[in-house]
Amino acid sequence: MRPDGVISSHPVVRRRWRLGGLSAALLPSAIALVLWPLASWLAPANIVMVFLLGVVVVAYYGNRRAGVVAAVLSVALFDFLYVPPQFSFAVNDIQYLLTFAVMLAVALTIGQLTNALRQRADDAEQRATERAALFGLAASLAGSMTREMCADSVASFLRDQLQGGCTVLVPDDDGHLSPLSEATGYALSQAERAAAQTAYDRSAEFDARQLGRDDGERVLLVLRGATRNRGVLAVAAAEAAPSLAGRIELLRAVADLLATALERIHYVEVAAQSDLVMRDERLRGRILAALSHDVRTPLTSIFGLAESIARSPQLADPRLRQTAQALQDQAMRLNTMVSNVLDMARLQSGSVRLRCEWQPLEEVVGASIRHSEPALGDHQVELQLPADLPLLHIDAVLMERVLSNLLENAAKYSPAGSRIRLSAQMQDECAEICVDDNGPGFAAGRESELFELFERGVSEGTVSGMGIGLAICKTIVEAHGGSIDATRVPPATDAGEALRGARVVIRLPLGTPPLVETEMGEQP
Amino acid sequence: MRSGSPAFRQTLLLIEDDAQIRRFLRQSMENEGFDVREATTLADGLVDAGTARPDLVVLDLSLPDGDGKQFVHEFRSWAQIPVLVLSARSAEGEKIAALEAGADDYLTKPFSTGELLARVRALLRRAAATREGEPATVRFGDVVVDRSRRLVSRAGQPVHLTDIEYRILLCLLGNADRVVTQRQLLTEVWGQAYLERSHYLRIHISHLRQKLEEDSARPRFILTETGVGYRFMPPANAPD
Numbered sequence: 001m002r003p004d005g006v007i008s009s010h011p012v013v014r015r016r017w018r019l020g021g022l023s024a025a026l027l028p029s030a031i032a033l034v035l036w037p038l039a040s041w042l043a044p045a046n047i048v049m050v051f052l053l054g055v056v057v058v059a060y061y062g063n064r065r066a067g068v069v070a071a072v073l074s075v076a077l078f079d080f081l082y083v084p085p086q087f088s089f090a091v092n093d094i095q096y097l098l099t100f101a102v103m104l105a106v107a108l109t110i111g112q113l114t115n116a117l118r119q120r121a122d123d124a125e126q127r128a129t130e131r132a133a134l135f136g137l138a139a140s141l142a143g144s145m146t147r148e149m150c151a152d153s154v155a156s157f158l159r160d161q162l163q164g165g166c167t168v169l170v171p172d173d174d175g176h177l178s179p180l181s182e183a184t185g186y187a188l189s190q191a192e193r194a195a196a197q198t199a200y201d202r203s204a205e206f207d208a209r210q211l212g213r214d215d216g217e218r219v220l221l222v223l224r225g226a227t228r229n230r231g232v233l234a235v236a237a238a239e240a241a242p243s244l245a246g247r248i249e250l251l252r253a254v255a256d257l258l259a260t261a262l263e264r265i266h267y268v269e270v271a272a273q274s275d276l277v278m279r280d281e282r283l284r285g286r287i288l289a290a291l292s293h294d295v296r297t298p299l300t301s302i303f304g305l306a307e308s309i310a311r312s313p314q315l316a317d318p319r320l321r322q323t324a325q326a327l328q329d330q331a332m333r334l335n336t337m338v339s340n341v342l343d344m345a346r347l348q349s350g351s352v353r354l355r356c357e358w359q360p361l362e363e364v365v366g367a368s369i370r371h372s373e374p375a376l377g378d379h380q381v382e383l384q385l386p387a388d389l390p391l392l393h394i395d396a397v398l399m400e401r402v403l404s405n406l407l408e409n410a411a412k413y414s415p416a417g418s419r420i421r422l423s424a425q426m427q428d429e430c431a432e433i434c435v436d437d438n439g440p441g442f443a444a445g446r447e448s449e450l451f452e453l454f455e456r457g458v459s460e461g462t463v464s465g466m467g468i469g470l471a472i473c474k475t476i477v478e479a480h481g482g483s484i485d486a487t488r489v490p491p492a493t494d495a496g497e498a499l500r501g502a503r504v505v506i507r508l509p510l511g512t513p514p515l516v517e518t519e520m521g522e523q524p
Numbered sequence: 525m526r527s528g529s530p531a532f533r534q535t536l537l538l539i540e541d542d543a544q545i546r547r548f549l550r551q552s553m554e555n556e557g558f559d560v561r562e563a564t565t566l567a568d569g570l571v572d573a574g575t576a577r578p579d580l581v582v583l584d585l586s587l588p589d590g591d592g593k594q595f596v597h598e599f600r601s602w603a604q605i606p607v608l609v610l611s612a613r614s615a616e617g618e619k620i621a622a623l624e625a626g627a628d629d630y631l632t633k634p635f636s637t638g639e640l641l642a643r644v645r646a647l648l649r650r651a652a653a654t655r656e657g658e659p660a661t662v663r664f665g666d667v668v669v670d671r672s673r674r675l676v677s678r679a680g681q682p683v684h685l686t687d688i689e690y691r692i693l694l695c696l697l698g699n700a701d702r703v704v705t706q707r708q709l710l711t712e713v714w715g716q717a718y719l720e721r722s723h724y725l726r727i728h729i730s731h732l733r734q735k736l737e738e739d740s741a742r743p744r745f746i747l748t749e750t751g752v753g754y755r756f757m758p759p760a761n762a763p764d
Contacts, residue, residue, distance in 0.1 A: 301544035358723035
């Protein structure tokens with residue numbers, strides 16, 4: 001029992017239809033009954049008028065078909081009851097045929113017009129209701145703090161307005177859609193899920209036909225945000241409800257509202273996330289700074305106190321002096337270790353920002369050698385730096401740390417007094433810096449592990465160090481867009497006596513150094 | 525009480541909050557013949573600096589009651605006494621700020637007391653030299669710089685320096701034993717407009733080293749303070 005042509009299945013409208021169907025039969029009959037005792041008083045023309053009034057009433061409250069039924073019935077009753085011979089459809093006066101024809105025509109026309117008017121009024125009323133409901137939906141979406149709340153708002157709107165169910169599908173980080181809350185919506189079939197994914201990926205709309213169901217009961221709408229799609233709204237009409245096809249505009253409006261709400265929630269989450277990350281980073285930075293200060297203060301005391309014992313003129317016993325000096329050495333070593341650990345923590349937390357400037361490598365190398373002088377002991381550092389090496393875009397402080405670490409490592413793992421060589425050359429758009437020593441070299445096959453945290457090249461316990469130095473070097477070099485590798489010194493590559501130990505190679509990308517205007521009077 | 529002691533004793537003001545560090549520094553400084561005044565906060569330090577009239581201030585930059593840079597700035601507004609700051613490693617920004625506020629030199633914790641005393645002596649000598657007027661001729665290694673005649677020679681041979689190189693050299697020599705930040709050098713030699721072009725400075729320093737140092741990769745006199753600036757180290761003050 002579905003009214004044809006009427007898209008809406010609004011309850012009020014349905015009630016009106018039932019009333020109309022009934023009145024189509026009842027009202028003309030009632031009119032006929034009421035007029036019966038007055039028949040002798042009334043002119044036939046007036047009786048016709050009253051019947052026509054009845055048709056207008058039926059057409060207004062009922063639908064088109066009811067109007068037609070009432071019109072025909074009125075003509076029939078008029079003929080049967082009031083046109084002589086009474087109680088017969090036969091007509092004495094042939095002129096009445098014209099009356100019937102005009103009466104039928106007028107009744108049908110009035111009925112049509114009245115019904116169309118009514119229809120339009122109904123539509124307007126329904127649109128107003130929808131609009132009010134949409135405003136309500138917009139307000140409730142604006143107040144929604146989670147995606148689930150959004151989905152619930154939309155679900156209750158569609159239930160009230162369309163008697164339909166819906167499921168909101170939202171993408172995960174990889175763009176795969178999944179239903180937001182399966183419980184409240186209807187469960188999508190596998191094919192519908194696939195169609196939804198395609199719709200999302202291609203920003204296309206799917207109606208029921210494309211889903212393999214041409215009953216107009218399923219609609220998939222892509223939720224279009226300002227920057228990208230935010231998901232898919234799948235709407236299913238209830239069994240008894242009318243087709244969704246006529247309501248597509250309304251559904252699009254709902255989808256747009258939902259997309260806006262989901263997008264807002266997305267950005268709120270992004271903002272909250274970045275705020276959290278920022279606070280986290282600030283806290284980490286503060287902890288590291290405090291730790292660094294708190295550890296260095298006692299270390300400075302130990303170092304200084306040991307030094308003042310060692311320097312004290314009252315100290316006669318040479319063994320005590322040696323002890324004091326050893327204390328000093330150990331304090332310094334502990335400091336290096338702590339610095340390395342803190343640097344690593346700082347580098348790994350990402351709180352270190354590179355401050356790259358165009359630097360001559362020679363200057364950084366010079367500073368590193370000076371910095372690691374105490375650790376180098378009686379090792380000789382041999383430098384092979386080509387004069388035409390271009391400026392490198394590096395953070396000098398961090399790169400000095402890399403080179404110092406490598407030099408100190410080389411000194412630590414090679415025999416006392418042996419040579420350490422630091423060389424550089426240009427190689428395929430890269431500056432290649434090598435630190436070679438004359439030690440036992442790295443264990444074959446384990447070179448890449450060396451740069452992992454807490455790996456040590458040699459397992460013997462005579463040389464101290466936590467193996468964090470190389471990991472720091474790797475982190476810093478990679479932050480510069482370069483690479484670091486451990487190999488062996490290739491045999492007899494140069495004229496000098498070759499070293500036979502380990503080699504660490506750093507490759508740094510060559511940029512385009514800024515031009516420096518030559519000064520007036522510059523010597524060629 | 526300078527008048528009480530027979531010899532002329534110089535006073536150092538030590539502003540440091542850690543008692544142990546103060547203890548061994550005081551001990552070593554007194555062994556070297558200095559009078560030592562101690563302060564544990566910046567506020568006390570500023571008062572002491574006014575009343576005790578020290579010859580040099582050693583200042584820890586990480587004091588709990590405030591900003592060492594602010595102290596140096598205020599102190600510099602009325603006193604020309606040298607200031608040596610102590611700071612943590614990997615705090616280049618802090619060092620630069622203190623140096624630009626007017627500090628003369630810095631040491632990174634933990635430091636050797638010997639090194640600290642050498643720096644203190646160098647700064648005191650420098651302060652004395654400034655009072656007496658600096659000599660026109662400076663010698664380091666086999667290089668002689670005659671500032672009155674704008675002549676530079678190395679091992680008796682004249683060395684040609686470009687205008688900019690000479691101005692950098694003058695700036696470094698005039699601040700011997702002090703750390704000159706990149707910014708200070710750039711402003712002094714090129715002017716404010718060139719602050720972004722620190723690579724100019726590095727290239728010219730490198731040329732200067734090639735002309736004046738025995739091994740430009742291992743300079744002995746024109747030293748790099750990585751991330752901070754440069755220092756001219758006169759031969760007499762090089763640590764043993």
